[in-house]
Amino acid sequence: MRTLVKGAVPGWLQANGAAKTQEYKDAADKKPTPWRNAEIVAALEDECAKKCMYCEATIDVVAYAAVEHIRPKSRFEDLVLAWSNLGLVCPKCNTNKGDYWSDEHSTQLLNPYEDVLEEHLRFQGPMVTAKLGSLRGEVTVNKIQLSREGLVWARAKRIQELHRILALWASEQNADRKSLFVEEVERAVGDDQEFTGTLRAYATQQGFPVEGVETVPV
């Protein structure tokens, strides 16, 4: 998980949001899925860099336009097209989250668009764990299963690749060649890469000065 910033409301949503929301609310069965509108999905892909908003795995959005309703549509029909309520999610996190919602703030899932993630989460190697004392961190890690086996393996592989570049950067004495490794590390932890939160934390822990780090580990 990493901090996300909401982009502008897509034009289609501005023009049709209210009518399509009403249409959704009025439908007795066979509810429409207006959030799968191509413009909405494209905008979400953009702001999430085509990664799951929870686990940061890359999503095959062509095969599965998984639009996440942060407040579940089963309980918040008025918000089925509210821009601030939409994100991009991978199938596994989507299933794990299900219709979870808590009216108590202390047990709500972390929202990467709104919450200061480093107050709740720790990135330790391939694991994502809750910061001790953060109930919301615990709820999020457990409910979404942010350290599920498949993710841990995938993150570990990325860490090994990153470590290889970091080791070259650390041992390089020549300034010109060193700056090339700096660029390579920065590409490896870039926003378009999987598991940015994990990789930036790892690079920082290894003493690499990552710019704009939002998820600083303790």
Ligand SMILES: [Zn+2]
């Ligand atoms: Zn996910």
